[in-house]
Amino acid sequence: MLVGVVGKPNVGKSTFFAAATLKDVPIADYPFTTIKPNVGVAHLVSECVCKEMGVTDAPRNSSCVNGTRHIPVRIVDVAGLVEGASAGKGLGNQFLDDLRQADALIHVVDASGSTDIEGKKVAAGSHDPIEDIQMVEREFDLWMFGILKRDWEKATRSLEQTGGKIIDHLAERLSGLSVSPADVEQVLLRMRLRTEKPSLWTDEQLMQFVAETRKLTKPSLLAANKADLPTSPQYIEMLRKTGKEVVPCASEAELLLRRAAEHGLVDYIPGSAGFTVRDGAKLTSAQAGALKMVEEKVMKAYGGTGVQDAINRSFFDLLKAIVVYPVEDETKLTDKEGRVLPDAFVMRGGSTALDLARTVHSELAEGFLYAIDARTGKRLAADHLLRNREIVKIVSSGKRG
Ligand SMILES: Nc1nc2c(ncn2[C@@H]2O[C@H](COP(=O)(O)OP(=O)(O)O)[C@@H](O)[C@H]2O)c(=O)[nH]1
Numbered sequence: 001m002l003v004g005v006v007g008k009p010n011v012g013k014s015t016f017f018a019a020a021t022l023k024d025v026p027i028a029d030y031p032f033t034t035i036k037p038n039v040g041v042a043h044l045v046s047e048c049v050c051k052e053m054g055v056t057d058a059p060r061n062s063s064c065v066n067g068t069r070h071i072p073v074r075i076v077d078v079a080g081l082v083e084g085a086s087a088g089k090g091l092g093n094q095f096l097d098d099l100r101q102a103d104a105l106i107h108v109v110d111a112s113g114s115t116d117i118e119g120k121k122v123a124a125g126s127h128d129p130i131e132d133i134q135m136v137e138r139e140f141d142l143w144m145f146g147i148l149k150r151d152w153e154k155a156t157r158s159l160e161q162t163g164g165k166i167i168d169h170l171a172e173r174l175s176g177l178s179v180s181p182a183d184v185e186q187v188l189l190r191m192r193l194r195t196e197k198p199s200l201w202t203d204e205q206l207m208q209f210v211a212e213t214r215k216l217t218k219p220s221l222l223a224a225n226k227a228d229l230p231t232s233p234q235y236i237e238m239l240r241k242t243g244k245e246v247v248p249c250a251s252e253a254e255l256l257l258r259r260a261a262e263h264g265l266v267d268y269i270p271g272s273a274g275f276t277v278r279d280g281a282k283l284t285s286a287q288a289g290a291l292k293m294v295e296e297k298v299m300k301a302y303g304g305t306g307v308q309d310a311i312n313r314s315f316f317d318l319l320k321a322i323v324v325y326p327v328e329d330e331t332k333l334t335d336k337e338g339r340v341l342p343d344a345f346v347m348r349g350g351s352t353a354l355d356l357a358r359t360v361h362s363e364l365a366e367g368f369l370y371a372i373d374a375r376t377g378k379r380l381a382a383d384h385l386l387r388n389r390e391i392v393k394i395v396s397s398g399k400r401g
């Protein structure tokens with residue numbers, strides 16, 4: 001699972017990305033090997049099961065800070081999007097290459113209204129961020145539309161002559177965006193489009209099709225950034241009225257806090273509603289002033305910087321992700337080496353016990369017999385739908401079982 005950080009230029013995407021990916025807690029090894037420069041590791045925070053189970057854990061793929069697990073996930077900083085990007089303007093199609101791999105999007109907007117549609121600085125409060133949202137979504141849709149439109153007449157005529165399926169054709173054209181035939185079918189059904197005569201679809205219908213496909217396959221939330229500025233609350237109010245999920249964010253404040261924590265100046269756990277200056281920390285007056293601003297304009301006003309919340313919500317709300325703890329010994333909650341609750345895996349919602357076996361090791365999946373719920377000791381079948389924070393032992397005839 002990969003979440004993309006998108007938006008027009010100068011809204012604070014890179015600041016958000018830098019803050020979210022700043023290594024804040026010590027972690028042994030990242031489970032991701034090849035990483036492109038604009039792909040980084042952020043963390044989900046989730047209440048660890050250690051307290052409930054009354055054990056002291058020894059995490060390996062994640063870390064546990066005061067009973068909260070920080071579990072690595074990947075996010076990608078997408079190049080800024082401007083009007084005309086779908087036709088190659090600005091960084092043009094680069095953003096689309098970044099976007100296509102993303103499963104969900106954090107759409108960063110400048111909630112202070114201090115950047116125009118191209119991202120140029122203007123008087124605070126003078127630009128309505130809702131226009132930016134429409135622009136970004138429209139560019140994305142126009143780009144998808146362009147992919148389909150390129151050979152539409154020829155392709156649909158040929159499909160109608162040979163009895164080929166429009167669903168397969170559309171899914172094939174959009175496969176680079178991880179759009180499946182089932183996704184296409186769902187959208188077409190909802191729109192009640194006549195699948196036997198695609199050559200009769202109008203451009204408006206095709207645009208509606210791509211917009212619906214985007215919503216289904218790239219669910220998004222709004223990170224209303226620069227929330228610390230005085231002109232932001234009014235726009236945040238307006239953004240909420242769009243019915244979209246809105247998370248007020250102060251990315252710069254989050255970056256400041258994580259850096260200060262890294263340097264041992266403050267105690268701060270991402271996602272929390274406050275921070276404390278460490279005893280004996282020698283702050284310059286500039287640092288003290290900046291922290292005071294964060295306290296007043298961010299922590300007191302919003303109960304947190306929102307960055308961690310946006311990351312969490314993109315996985316848990318948009319992708320319905322769950323955290324699962326695989327163990328070897330379901331009574332001691334250990335792995336082969338006796339480590340207690342070593343791993344916490346982030347999995348897609350709808351994942352099964354067999355999916356978990358696959359994630360742990362392919363041999364476990366091949367010889368899968370059944371799984372055991374460590375809390376109840378009950379057996380779970382291969383198709384058991386995993387629940388968030390479930391602790392599971394896989395029983396397998398495979399070598400690793
Ligand atoms: N006041 C305020 N400014 C911010 C915040 N986040 C980013 N900025 C500023 O917005 C400008 C653009 O940020 P950047 O991350 O480069 O934006 P990008 O072009 O979307 O990647 C920079 O001057 C940042 O310092 C924030 O939370 N509050």
Ligand SMILES: [Mg+2]
Binds near residue numbers: 013014015080
């Ligand atoms: Mg940037």
